[in-house]
Amino acid sequence: MEQSLKNIEGLSREKSVSYADLCMFPYVHLPLGFKTPKFEKYDGHGDAIAYLKRYCNQLRGAGGKEELLIAYFRESLVGIAFEWYMDQDISHWHIWDDLARDFVRQFQYNIDIAHDRNSLSNLKKKSSKSFREYAVKWHEQAASVKTPMDEMEMVSVFLQAQEVGYFQNIMFAMGKPFAEAIKIGEMVDNSVKIGRILSQSSIRATSQRWRWHLQV
Numbered sequence: 079m080e081q082s083l084k085n086i087e088g089l090s091r092e093k094s095v096s097y098a099d100l101c102m103f104p105y106v107h108l109p110l111g112f113k114t115p116k117f118e119k120y121d122g123h124g125d126a127i128a129y130l131k132r133y134c135n136q137l138r139g140a141g142g143k144e145e146l147l148i149a150y151f152r153e154s155l156v157g158i159a160f161e162w163y164m165d166q167d168i169s170h171w172h173i174w175d176d177l178a179r180d181f182v183r184q185f186q187y188n189i190d191i192a193h194d195r196n197s198l199s200n201l202k203k204k205s206s207k208s209f210r211e212y213a214v215k216w217h218e219q220a221a222s223v224k225t226p227m228d229e230m231e232m233v234s235v236f237l238q239a240q241e242v243g244y245f246q247n248i249m250f251a252m253g254k255p256f257a258e259a260i261k262i263g264e265m266v267d268n269s270v271k272i273g274r275i276l277s278q279s280s281i282r283a284t285s286q287r288w289r290w291h292l293q294v
């Protein structure tokens with residue numbers, strides 16, 4: 079016990095371990111009956127403003143008290159967003175708007191680099207991903223395009239993103255729901271894997287092998 083106290087005393091000479099110093103907002107009082115919500119976490123990716131809207135809606139029970147919005151914000155962050163928060167000088171945040179502006183400014187790049195129709199048409203499937211994994215991820219990216227696409231346009235742009243071998247075999251998914259395009263793409267992907275359909279990469283590899291043999 080004495081040793082533990084000595085260890086704490088040693089630490090306290092370097093940094094204070096008192097509640098008032100460890101707690102970032104020691105004077106914030108919770109409303110009677112307030113229950114901390116289970117926050118949807120923000121990891122530094124995605125639309126920061128859209129996240130702030132979700133966060134404020136989750137804290138409706140706080141009665142709009144800005145000190146509670148500020149105090150609980152840390153609990154809703156993970157990853158690089160949490161690291162960013164912990165590096166901030168919170169004495170500069172006098173009102174909620176101060177924190178919110180700094181937060182949006184920090185993660186605005188997510189909007190600046192968001193996919194558009196052109197970049198989506200170049201978003202190719204990686205060999206390490208199944209077709210379904212690729213299609214679901216592609217759809218998530220497409221949903222973030224600022225001028226929303228209807229489903230028909232989304233399928234059209236998705237088909238443009240496929241390599242020639244895939245495109246030729248799933249082009250009749252045009253005009254069908256996106257879920258149907260995924261099912262058709264999976265069938266084509268399976269046919270490629272068992273050799274019924276040659277992918278462009280397989281054709282290129284075969285061509286390169288023939289050229290090598292001819293040179294030898």
